[in-house]
Amino acid sequence: MVKLVLLHKADSIYEDEPDVVYDFPRTYLKAVEAAVGDWVVYYEPVKAGPRGYFAVAKIERVIPKPGVEGRFLAMIEPGSFLPFDREVPRLIHGRPLETSLSEPDGTPKRGGAVQLAVRRLPEADFARIINLGLPQDLERIEAARYDPRPAEFAEAADVFHRPVVERLMRRPYRDVAFRRKVREAYSYRCAMSGLMLRNGGGRPEVQAAHIRPVEQQGSDSVRNGLALSGTLHWMFDRGLISVADDCRTILVSRNKVPGDVVDRLIRPGGELCLPKDPQNTPHPENLRWHRENVFGQIVETGPTPWG
Incomplete structure (x- = not known):
């Protein structure tokens, strides 16, 4: 090899x-x-x-x-x-x-x-x-990005230098790399609500969602990601919302999501906020997989965020 x-x-x-x-x-x-x-x-x-x-x-x-x-x-x-x-x-x-x-x-x-x-x-x-x-200390860079530790503590903390290939296969490392690239691609703005929220320390509220999960042979490409707020991420993963085959229109399972919730959470017009760089827009095949395998098919038995 x-x-x-x-x-x-x-x-x-x-x-x-x-x-x-x-x-x-x-x-x-x-x-x-x-x-x-x-x-x-x-x-x-x-x-x-x-x-x-x-x-x-x-x-x-x-x-x-x-x-x-x-x-x-x-x-x-x-x-x-x-x-x-x-x-x-x-x-x-x-x-x-x-x-x-x-x-x-x-x-x-x-x-x-x-x-x-x-x-x-x-x-x-x-x-x-x-x-x-892909820096060795990417996880530490991200952890300290909005919550910097005292300089003396940061200097004393040694980075564990894993072999390159081992690092490339570590799920926690890959999750950090994926999250950073997806949120950056969407300018830290939720693709469905259009909101760009930050806490008092400047930490973005938006999360990075895999469109097709890694365990279902999804990749860590930005084109398999959406920047979503916590509630919309939860709804997307449970099939309550998805994206139509035009790769723009937001779909909502209306029989499961109250209309007033849709009005509060989804941006007017019901279309995605897309990345500025076309190379980062969601791939149609990933969105198709979500529509066919997740949207409207997962039964949620626990409490809902709006319940």
């Missing part, structure tokens, strides 16, 4: 869904097959957008692309995709993070390997990029 960098362009002819599948030509088949069972880092070149290295995932298997000669699909292992907390540039202080893209003196190479859509990534380079994009 080997680790790879996979080039991704949002406007490419290749039909990539980074958290689900990577579409590539036969040229790279052997390289991608060698990476089955191992991790890859996604990279968006500067000419296509500003993101640089932006996410990590694990390849589960490779299959021929149905109906397209000479094209293949790398299927991403469910639950492995994770967007970076901080997007990482290809060059830092003028030097590439990938050793294969460096001249002996450390300056960037031109042409050749730089233009490859699939590149082998040594373990040391992989760890360096991951640590820049």
